[in-house]
Amino acid sequence: MPHSTEHNAAPRIGLLNLMPNKEETEQQWFELIAPGALQVNLQLLKLTSYTPKNTPTDYLERYYFPATFSTLESLDGLIITGAPLGQKNLADIHYLAELKSVIELLAQRNTPVFYSCWAANVALHLQYGIEITRMPRKLSGVFEHHSAAGNLMLPHSRYGQLNLLALRSHIELKIELDSAQAGPTLITQRNGTYYLLGHPEYSADTLWKEYLRDQNNGLNPVLPVNVEADFSNAAQLTEFTREWRQFGIQIMNNWLSGISS
Template sequence: MPINIPKNLPAGEILANENIFIMDEQRASTQDIRPLNILVLNLMPEKERTETQLLRLLSNSPLQVNVELLHTASYASKNVSQSHLQQFYKSFNQIKNNRYDGMIITGAPVEQLKFEEVYYWKELTEIMEWTKTHVTSVMHICWGAQAALYYHYGIDKFKLSEKRTGVFQHQLVNSDVQLVRGCDDEFLAPHSRFTDVSEEEILAHDDLILVSTSKDSGPFTILSKDKKHVMVTGHLEYDATTLGIEYHRDMDNGLQPEMPIDYFPDNDPNEKPLNRWRSHAYLVFSNWLNYYVYQETPFSWK
C-alpha cells in the first residue's frame, strides 16, 4: 500500500526511484480508505535526509500511511531552509487539536546537554504530555528515546567516556513481544551518541520491558507495558553511509573523531560500508505499525 506524503516533498522523488509506492496528499484525498495518520517530530539537523530514511521504513507495510511532519517553534534549525519548513512542516500549535494513530520523535545532537538545558525542552515536554491523550503509540529514537525515558519514567542519561559510534551486535532478551516478532535472536544496529541509559534502572522499572540489549552498546529497545512508548537508543533508520558521512564531516572539521567500530570494510574509511541492519529495521517498523498502531488505534477518534 502507498505512503502518503506532502506534495513535492524532496524525499518523494528519491523513494519513487526506489520503486516505493508514493501518493501525495491530493491523490490520497480521493481514496475511500482510513489511512494510519503518523506524525513525525523531526529534531535532526539534516531534516531532508532523516525524512527520507524514516519514510522508507514506514512504506514497507500493507497499511496505507499518511505522514505529517512537525518541527519545533521554539528553535529554528540552521541546516534546512526556511522555505522547506514552511512548505512541508507544521508547528505544534497547528496540530495540537488533532489525534494521531502513531508518532515518531527523532534523535537530536544535544545529548551532551542536560535535558533542561536544551533550548526547546519546554516545548518538547508539552508535546510529550500531549501524546498521552492524542497519540496511540510513540516511537522514540536515540536522544528522543532518552528524553522519553527521562520525562515519562524518571530514568536519566549519563555521559560516556567517548563517543559510541559504529555497528554493534545486539541480543533479544524478550522475544515474546510483538515488536520483534520474526526478528533474529541476534542482530546488528548502528549507534552514534555520547550518552547512555542504565540497563539496571530499566529492568527495575515496573512499567518498562527491556526487549534487546548489547554488551558493547547497552540497552537498545525498550517498550512500555501499555504499548504506548517504544524507545530505540540507536539509529535503525540510518542509511549505510550515514555514520561515514558523520565521521568524514568531523574529520574535515578537525575534531579527530574515533573511527566507527565494525563499520568500514577492513577499517578503511575509503571503503564503502554495507547496510547490515536493514532487515531488522524494516521488520521493527512494520511490527510497530501493525501491532502497536493499527491494532490498537480506534477506527474513529472521538
C-alpha cells in the same frame, strides 16, 4: 522532497524531525515506513521554538507543520527522531520545554510514540526519571545485538547511556533488544510506545558522514566501530546495512500494526 502515502483508513502518523539535515532524515525514515504492509498518512512536524540552521525556510514552510496541540491531537502515532545534542546538558536545550509538552500530551492521550536515540533517552528520563549518563567518548559504530528472535548488527551514534538498573526497575518497560557493547537498544511500553536507541534508518555511509561532521566541528571523534576508514570492508558493511534495514522495516511495521489493530 518529502513523501507520503494516502489511504482513507490509513493511520495519521507524525514525524517530528529534530535532525539538522531534514531531507536526508525524512528519506531514511520513509524507507523504513514505505515497504511495510500498512499505508500511512505521514505528516512532517517541527517545533515552534526551534529554527533549524541547515534547512531553507521556504522548505520548512512548504512541507512542515508546527507541532501544536490541535495537530498532535489529530495523530494516531508520532515518530520523534534523534538529535545531535548528546554533549549538551538538558537544561541548555532551549526547546526542551516544548518537547516535554509534546511528550506529556501524547502520554495523556495514550498515543503510541516511536522515540529514536536522543529522543528515546530524553523521553525515558522525563517520564520515568531514568538517569542519562554522558559517556566520555561517543558510542559510534555497528554492534552485535541479541533478542528472542535472534542476533543482528545495528548502528549506534550517541553519547547518552541509560541507567540499566533504573530501566529494569520499571515493570511496564520491556527490553526487547540488548547488546553487550551498546546496552539496551529497543525498549517497549504496554501502550505501544517504542524507545529505540539504535539507528536502523541509517544508510551505509551515515556513520562515516557523522564522523567527518564531528571532526570538522573539532570534537576529536573516534572512528566508528566496524566501519573501516577506507571502507575496505564495504561488502561487509553493505551486508550489515541490509540486515539492519530489514530489522528497521519489521520493527516499524510492528509499531504501525499495533496502532492499526
